[in-house]
Amino acid sequence: MSKYLLDKFLYTVDRDPDLVERYREEPHDLVTWWEAELANAVLNCHTGEATTWLRFTDDERAALIGHDHVRLFELGAHPFLTLTLFIAMFERDNSEPLEYQKAFGARLAHFDMPYPDIAT
Amino acid sequence: MASIVAVIASTHHPFYYRATTATGADRPPFADEWERKILAFRETLTRANPDVLVMVGSDHFHQLWLDNMPQFLVGKAPFYDANWYNEEREFGLPRMLLKGQEDLSAHVLRAGLDAGFDLAFSNELRIDHSITCPIITLRPEADLPIVPIYTNIFAPPLPQPSRFVKLGETIRQIVEEWPSHLRVAVIGTGHLSLELGGPRQFGPHGPDPDFDRRAVEWIATGDLDNCLREVTLDSLHSPGNATHGFMDFMLMMGVAGAGAKADHVDTLDLFHTMEAYFTWYPNGAPS
Numbered sequence: 445m446s447k448y449l450l451d452k453f454l455y456t457v458d459r460d461p462d463l464v465e466r467y468r469e470e471p472h473d474l475v476t477w478w479e480a481e482l483a484n485a486v487l488n489c490h491t492g493e494a495t496t497w498l499r500f501t502d503d504e505r506a507a508l509i510g511h512d513h514v515r516l517f518e519l520g521a522h523p524f525l526t527l528t529l530f531i532a533m534f535e536r537d538n539s540e541p542l543e544y545q546k547a548f549g550a551r552l553a554h555f556d557m558p559y560p561d562i563a564t
Numbered sequence: 565m566a567s568i569v570a571v572i573a574s575t576h577h578p579f580y581y582r583a584t585t586a587t588g589a590d591r592p593p594f595a596d597e598w599e600r601k602i603l604a605f606r607e608t609l610t611r612a613n614p615d616v617l618v619m620v621g622s623d624h625f626h627q628l629w630l631d632n633m634p635q636f637l638v639g640k641a642p643f644y645d646a647n648w649y650n651e652e653r654e655f656g657l658p659r660m661l662l663k664g665q666e667d668l669s670a671h672v673l674r675a676g677l678d679a680g681f682d683l684a685f686s687n688e689l690r691i692d693h694s695i696t697c698p699i700i701t702l703r704p705e706a707d708l709p710i711v712p713i714y715t716n717i718f719a720p721p722l723p724q725p726s727r728f729v730k731l732g733e734t735i736r737q738i739v740e741e742w743p744s745h746l747r748v749a750v751i752g753t754g755h756l757s758l759e760l761g762g763p764r765q766f767g768p769h770g771p772d773p774d775f776d777r778r779a780v781e782w783i784a785t786g787d788l789d790n791c792l793r794e795v796t797l798d799s800l801h802s803p804g805n806a807t808h809g810f811m812d813f814m815l816m817m818g819v820a821g822a823g824a825k826a827d828h829v830d831t832l833d834l835f836h837t838m839e840a841y842f843t844w845y846p847n848g849a850p851s
């Protein structure tokens with residue numbers, strides 16, 4: 445399990461307007477591209493060096509491709525990162541204020557305390 | 565020596581700016597009351613006539629990331645750019661540029677290290693809404709130099725609640741020992757009960773009104789004994805999955821001092837969270 449890499453995906457996509465749009469429109473292509481090109485980039489570091497060992501599990505990759513925020517929660521992805529990115533992608537489809545945010549919470553209603561561990 | 569002319573603790577609701585700048589049909593029904601409370605809160609800082617602001621907040625995965633995560637970090641720079649693309653996108657927050665009080669940053673770092681806190685530092689820090697929200701609510705002119713102090717309330721493993729209190733007590737002592745004639749206000753923001761990205765988010769109130777009631781009482785009366793007895797890293801999961809931000813309130817209780825009753829206390833029950841505002845005057849209320 446690579447919670448860190450899930451968080452890294454959510455973090456790096458959320459901060460780039462172009463990647464947010466690509467993830468919304470073409471999640472399979474974007475996730476595949478990101479894992480090949482960015483998963484091993486050392487952030488906040490000069491270019492030319494890279495990590496060699498980071499990759500998603502099949503389950504994690506499927507959750508990202510499926511925009512499956514419920515599974516991401518279950519896998520221990522940081523809920524702040526998931527929420528922020530998913531609001532960026534889907535709030536625009538709201539027909540009333542906070543519609544997406546409330547539905548996002550409702551889809552998680554079956555989780556009891558304690559929630560899945562988010563420690564990386 | 566410098567004097568601490570006000571200690572202020574507050575929630576940092578990123579929707580305030582958009583809610584209170586909206587007009588007509590876009591203006592939410594709660595905006596007028598919210599703005600009234602903020603204007604009264606702002607007056608508590610204005611009356612103290614500060615020269616410098618020490619600002620305690622927490623980076624929301626903007627500049628600080630899991631590959632290199634500090635527990636406590638002090639900004640030491642002549643300027644701080646502020647707010648990020650995703651805060652502009654989601655909250656409509658404006659880009660800002662704040663001046664830094666670099667000599668006080670250097671003093672806090674040196675004295676903090678000598679007092680047993682191995683503080684990280686940053687010479688190029690872009691701050692986020694945990695610090696700009698109180699600038700917007702308390703000092704919208706954004707004309708005073710700041711010393712930003714970031715805490716990790718976000719990415720476990722986190723420091724213990726008692727460590728936040730101790731850091732607050734240490735900041736109080738360090739600032740009061742700063743060889744300067746300047747008037748300093750220490751302002752920190754955190755959360756009461758809060759859920760983000762979980763099943764209890766965006767309800768009609770904060771996720772745990774009972775916790776909020778007790779928390780406001782602890783802060784308003786400086787009741788660190790009961791607060792520290794009840795609050796643990798584990799217990800903070802129950803009021804809501806983002807409630808560890810309450811530890812920044814505990815830090816500010818440390819700055820204010822055990823048993824210090826707040827001179828200004830106000831709350832606002834909003835959807836999603838309880839807002840809470842506190843001001844202490846360590847040297848007596850300004851006339």
